[in-house]
Amino acid sequence: MSVIPVAIIGAGPYGLSLAAHLAALKIEHRIFGRPMQFWSNVAAAGGDRFLRTYCFGTNISTPRSGFTFADYSGPRGLETFEPCSIGDFVGYGQWFQQANVPWVEPVDVAQVSGAPHCYKLRLADGTELRAEHVVVAIGLNGFAHVPVALTSLAPGLAAHTSEISSFTSFKGREVAVIGAGQSALEAAALLLEAGAQPSLLVREQSVDWMSRVAQKRSLWRRLRSPISALGSGPVAWTLAHFPGAMYHLPDAARARIFKNYLTPGGAWWLRDRIENRLPVHVGTTVEGARETNGRVVLRLHIDNAGDQSVREMTVDHVIAGTGYDIDVERLSFLDPDLRKSIQRLGRAPRVNARFETSMPGLHVIGPASAMSFGPLFRFVAGCEYASQAVSAQLASRRKAMA
Known part of the structure; x- marks a missing residue:
């Protein structure tokens, strides 16, 4: 050979x-x-x-x-x-x-x-x-990462956003979408536009939306917040233009930057497709899930500005936009x-x-x-x-x- x-x-x-x-x-x-x-x-x-x-x-x-x-x-x-x-x-x-x-x-x-x-x-x-x-x-x-709380569900009831083959197949169905990043927000918007009834479950207390950056900007603005392949701002510019630099950092420092940079959020063009168009449940964590009569019952932990509670939500499907x-x-x-x-x-x-x-x-x-x-x-x-x-x-x- x-x-x-x-x-x-x-x-x-x-x-x-x-x-x-x-x-x-x-x-x-x-x-x-x-x-x-x-x-x-x-x-x-x-x-x-x-x-x-x-x-x-x-x-x-x-x-x-x-x-x-x-x-x-x-x-x-x-x-x-x-x-x-x-x-x-x-x-x-x-x-x-x-x-x-x-x-x-x-x-x-x-x-x-x-x-x-x-x-x-x-x-x-x-x-x-x-x-x-x-x-x-x-x-x-x-x-693709699916939360442990969903792993006991049948594949037809729960899926990662990357595994969806057709959004139109959810038409008329109640769907819980987990996450606050681009993939979760986009999935929620696409489900709504396909005729489904999505609800967004967000662990954080709010959804972080990116601002639109003008293609043509003043010299001062370009110097203060340069645009790069990773977005706008000096940190993004540095990471994009010195791609090998982070390799030389100590493991702990690199891991910290990796974890905290580009946290979950949505692009500006998604905002109008989400806000005031579908239910968004903030401070909500999925703690468990079970199948009942072909549907999914989610056990949710709610943190409403420090006020803790637990409740259940029943839906037809769950989609994980969890990275x-x-x-x-x-x-x-x-x-x-x-x-x-x-x-x-x-x-x-x-x-x-x-x-x-x-x-x-x-x-x-x-x-x-x-x-x-x-x-x-x-x-x-x-x-x-x-x-x-x-x-x-x-x-x-x-x-x-x-």
């Missing part, structure tokens, strides 16, 4: 970016996965769905010019600032892939096992191969012994300055690397730095072995 230098698992923004950079350096590799699959599934659920980031902050990276989101959107008369349609983003990613990485193999990797620098991969179609380096670039696939939990154990395609050998930051993989785990030759890029590198890598904006860092390391090793 021949050994290939690099195998990339995942054909989303990070996987496509790395493949484009490796190709420019003439580093042999194979990339597996269905291009833009995660975002295609999100867009297919229907409705007006948008990315929370600016269009210029969602560029898939390649050394070639002419392949930014604006390069795709401008000639087609699409938005180039905000809000960015998820459907348009999928179209952009597929256009990028066809032009820059046409050799993607649309098959999943079922298992990765083996010793460092000689990993064995088994594909979903039964094909086996070996690779010196494996790069995990699966994005958010497999990391994503990066956990090495969720990388189920990695052999258990391999997962066990990966050092961690909390539950996330610890990676070095070149995105390599404690298992030599096994790299992780994208949201799964964010605990080591900071919040920029939760977003598409981090793919350029990650692709350059990994490809540079692989090129250096190839040169040293020549």
